[in-house]
Amino acid sequence: MTIVDTGTAPQIAPRKETVPAVQPEGLWRVVVLNDPVNLMSYVVLVFRKVLGFDEPTARKHMLEVHEAGRSVVWTGLREQAEHYAFTLQQWHLSAILEPQDETH
Numbered sequence: 001m002t003i004v005d006t007g008t009a010p011q012i013a014p015r016k017e018t019v020p021a022v023q024p025e026g027l028w029r030v031v032v033l034n035d036p037v038n039l040m041s042y043v044v045l046v047f048r049k050v051l052g053f054d055e056p057t058a059r060k061h062m063l064e065v066h067e068a069g070r071s072v073v074w075t076g077l078r079e080q081a082e083h084y085a086f087t088l089q090q091w092h093l094s095a096i097l098e099p100q101d102e103t104h
Contacts, residue, residue: 027100028081030074034065035094046091047073051084075100 032043040062047058051073064071073095074084081097088095 025078027075028078029072029098029100030081030084030088031070031096031098032061032065032073032088033094033096034069038093040066043093046088046093050087050091 043062043065044055044058047053047061048055051058053061061071061073073088074081078097085095085097
């Protein structure tokens with residue numbers, strides 16, 4: 001803030017705020033990994049509850065996890081990706097984050 005001398009009581013002039021340009025941090029993927037513990041029906045249930053998938057989409061991702069060992073279930077900004085990964089982990093699924101630029 002800057003104090004302006006007007007010959008009377010000091011007044012405070014608003015300071016120009018500089019807003020840094022928002023740099024996109026890139027996209028992140030939430031990847032669910034296969035595990036020997038969870039039942040397929042449970043994984044479908046979790047995908048529906050946490051990610052809002054409909055039944056066919058949840059089954060498709062569950063089968064991909066089962067057959068390929070992994071499935072990218074969500075892609076977007078890091079903060080939301082962290083939220084989804086953490087929530088899936090709370091449901092006892094093996095979920096990790098990967099930057100979008102990695103290839104698999």
